[in-house]
């Protein structure tokens with residue numbers, strides 16, 4: 031079976047983790063600092079603040095914006111649930127703008143229609159490794175004095191017109207096991223603001239500036255040196271990782287571009303896609319429905335994933351709440367019924383790509 035994702039560490043990760051174990055200093059320390067420094071430089075950010083996962087990265091980033099109940103955050107309805115859970119933790123209200131079916135990201139026109147005096151934040155999600163069309167969103171934020179928080183959990187190192195993910199405001203990243211860079215659990219926040227970076231560092235460590243000197247009500251959002259050690263070698267080879275993912279994506283698109291019922295991923299010349307996922311849309315022309323696709327592919331030895339099968343508002347837990355507006359997003363609804371991710375990871379062999387292409391062709395044709 032060709033898996034949809036793999037986790038593979040090398041000798042360098044082992045060595046660095048053992049070094050941390052032997053150092054006797056395993057919690058947040060010099061290795062976390064090294065990871066922050068390198069991650070900031072990779073994203074042209076003044077500051078990177080490591081935290082213990084991508085969800086707490088979002089929670090912390092929104093927390094330092096001092097949102098109050100009734101303040102609104104506009105985000106995508108087609109995302110991992112963490113995006114919305116983090117907004118709700120701050121007491122703010124979630125508004126859903128519609129998305130484009132090309133880059134799966136926020137549609138600025140739809141965002142504009144939701145902006146009111148209650149709006150504080152626009153929270154685009156850079157899904158699958160490709161950034162949202164940020165220019166019109168940045169203009170809206172400028173014109174309306176809003177902050178941008180970019181959920182970049184899937185888009186380490188992605189760029190839009192030369193600017194790195196997270197570079198339009200605050201960026202949040204995840205190092206969960208399936209992400210392009212992983213520490214098992216882990217996260218990062220990037221910002222160019224000295225003031226926000228300082229508040230984030232204090233918030234992450236129980237509100238302490240110096241030992242037992244509490245300057246605010248804080249939390250424990252710390253990453254450990256044990257986890258950070260895993261990420262350093264992955265940063266060393268990240269360019270190569272992305273190059274391989276990109277080559278795999280190009281080969282898949284070359285093999286699938288003419289298949290009726292399959293719409294291959296759309297890329298844009300002004301964006302660097304880091305191919306966290308290779309996501310096609312299965313349309314009505316396919317002989318096999320999207321929902322039946324994963325089992326049919328599995329019969330042919332090909333793993334796949336549906337990210338995400340439903341919109342947030344399709345879950346009862348998020349309906350009928352005063353802090354989740356029931357905005358209508360027809361494009362996102364269609365996309366959620368069509369999205370299907372195929373393996374694109376670095377462990378794929380050329381014959382695996384051929385297997386994936388042949389399997390998708392067969393299943394889409396009902397063979």
Ligand SMILES: *Cc1c(COP(=O)(O)O)cnc(C)c1O
Pocket residue numbers: 083084085086109110112113155181183184203204205206215216217
């Ligand atoms: C993975 C992910 C998160 C959450 O990150 P964790 O590290 O799992 O907490 C948030 N948003 C998106 C879009 C993600 O893919």
